[in-house]
Amino acid sequence: MTKAEQSSCVGIVNRIKRGLSTSVAVASCGVFIAVVMVGLCGLVLYQSRQDALDHTRDTLRDIAVIAQRDIERNLELYELSLQAVVDGLQEADVMALPPHLRREVLFDRAASAKYLGSMLVMDALGNVVMDSGGDTPRTGNFSDRPYFTVQRDNPHAGLYISDPYLSRLRNGTPSIGLSRRLSNPDGSFAGIVLLAVNIAYFHDLFAGLALGPHGSLSLIGRDGSMLMRQPYDPKVIGRNIKNAATFKQFLMAPQGSFIEKSSIDGNRRLYWFANFPRAPLIIMAAASEEDIYASWRRRALTIGSLMAVFGVAFIALSILLGMQLRRRMRAESALELLARTDGLTGLNNRRSLGEILELEWRRAKRSQSVLSLLFVDIDRFKAYNDTYGHQAGDDTLAAVARCIADNIRRPADSAARYGGEEFIVVLPDTSALGASLIAEKIRSAICACHIEHAGSEFGCVTASIGAVSREPQMDDDLTTVIKAADEALYYAKATGRNRVSTAESESEA
Numbered sequence: 001m002t003k004a005e006q007s008s009c010v011g012i013v014n015r016i017k018r019g020l021s022t023s024v025a026v027a028s029c030g031v032f033i034a035v036v037m038v039g040l041c042g043l044v045l046y047q048s049r050q051d052a053l054d055h056t057r058d059t060l061r062d063i064a065v066i067a068q069r070d071i072e073r074n075l076e077l078y079e080l081s082l083q084a085v086v087d088g089l090q091e092a093d094v095m096a097l098p099p100h101l102r103r104e105v106l107f108d109r110a111a112s113a114k115y116l117g118s119m120l121v122m123d124a125l126g127n128v129v130m131d132s133g134g135d136t137p138r139t140g141n142f143s144d145r146p147y148f149t150v151q152r153d154n155p156h157a158g159l160y161i162s163d164p165y166l167s168r169l170r171n172g173t174p175s176i177g178l179s180r181r182l183s184n185p186d187g188s189f190a191g192i193v194l195l196a197v198n199i200a201y202f203h204d205l206f207a208g209l210a211l212g213p214h215g216s217l218s219l220i221g222r223d224g225s226m227l228m229r230q231p232y233d234p235k236v237i238g239r240n241i242k243n244a245a246t247f248k249q250f251l252m253a254p255q256g257s258f259i260e261k262s263s264i265d266g267n268r269r270l271y272w273f274a275n276f277p278r279a280p281l282i283i284m285a286a287a288s289e290e291d292i293y294a295s296w297r298r299r300a301l302t303i304g305s306l307m308a309v310f311g312v313a314f315i316a317l318s319i320l321l322g323m324q325l326r327r328r329m330r331a332e333s334a335l336e337l338l339a340r341t342d343g344l345t346g347l348n349n350r351r352s353l354g355e356i357l358e359l360e361w362r363r364a365k366r367s368q369s370v371l372s373l374l375f376v377d378i379d380r381f382k383a384y385n386d387t388y389g390h391q392a393g394d395d396t397l398a399a400v401a402r403c404i405a406d407n408i409r410r411p412a413d414s415a416a417r418y419g420g421e422e423f424i425v426v427l428p429d430t431s432a433l434g435a436s437l438i439a440e441k442i443r444s445a446i447c448a449c450h451i452e453h454a455g456s457e458f459g460c461v462t463a464s465i466g467a468v469s470r471e472p473q474m475d476d477d478l479t480t481v482i483k484a485a486d487e488a489l490y491y492a493k494a495t496g497r498n499r500v501s502t503a504e505s506e507s508e509a
Helices: 003-089 099-106 146-153 200-207 245-250 294-340 350-367 381-388 390-406 432-448 478-494 503-508
Strands: 116-122 128-131 174-183 189-198 216-221 226-230 255-261 268-275 281-288 371-378 414-419 422-428 463-470 500-502
Touching (some): 003 116, 003 189, 003 200, 003 255, 003 268, 099 128, 146 174, 146 189, 189 200, 245 255, 245 268, 245 281, 350 414, 350 422, 350 478, 371 381, 371 390, 371 432, 371 478, 381 390, 390 414, 390 422, 390 432, 422 432, 432 463, 432 500, 463 503, 478 503
Parallel strands (some): 463 500
Antiparallel strands (some): 116 189, 174 189, 216 226, 268 281, 414 422
């Protein structure tokens, strides 16, 4: 393979490699950009998910605070009513009033309280002795109720809030009892004052606070008793949840937030809770994860799907672009090869020959080395074409080109088709003797092909070769070297053809 062919092949390979690396780089950049886009989208969606969680937590806190403040305000009013009765019972003037006046004085504040069931005064045995409902108290003994026993057994119980119970005096109405102790002057137990609050108060309060389809709002006693829960279920009211994981976390801090599975229905929820500062109660608001992320999931599914489609499309377009670039660079390499190579013989064409000659001539000048040229011309080629036809002539040109290429082995050597049946071989850093030997090998190889040529005196296709070797001087011109090689070729033809003639031998002759 000639230097020109090697250079062309190397150029094509390098261009293909560059095209492949470029296409891979384009595809890789596309994949990287798509991954970054999807990653950023994922980060935004994750942040949006956190924002949904934080927003829900703030909403739960606001709802719980609203409910807590309303309950605290009413408890304060109920406590004042109880304390007014306790104080009134200790005043002789009040107790000396007629029953109907005494009832109006003692229970005046309680009568205006909303959701108040009844207000009773009980003696030390648990019997009703005064009733806000009438001058004649309703009969009943409640010494078994916790709101009575706690006050009886603990002088310092203060305001006691009972667990939910069904009222015996009001046809089983669900209620909670608020009680205060009555003491004799010597401190002994004298009975209690009871204020019964309908559970309906908490039910109506919680029903007006929206927490989503699967949310819940609860009021829980510090002992774990469920006073009210929304959504409302009569079976849940009064249940003790002190062993639940959620309740244990309620007692760990004055207020806070956490995510846990409900012990009642098994739903996983975000909880926000607060312990009442002046009452043994806990308010809890919870939102189901299903409700929290419902809109986020829809948005994430839409955006994520679109981003995934765009990412895949971007990667596909990048790969297609890379493939197109590779095809284009291959096409450009092929065009470049065609532009520099003779299509018939595969050798360099005249255009690339001029570039090679200029390059090697300048290099020889710089290094003060010898540059040799061989001018190869097929003998009587016109007669061959006239006899055997142009197709056979083309085949002969290709065969001669192979003979030339097979006999120039060094990477620096190159050959080109000069025009018609003429070829030039460029041999950098080659002496006259070396150039003559190579020329003789080429001539012998052409003869050895035994291509029939009836119009030749040798009976086969032969070639004449003119050789010239020069060590360029500063004022030398490349055209003089080419002219000398052409003159040597002319001498070889003039002296019988099928031979090698050097410029030195021609000048001597």
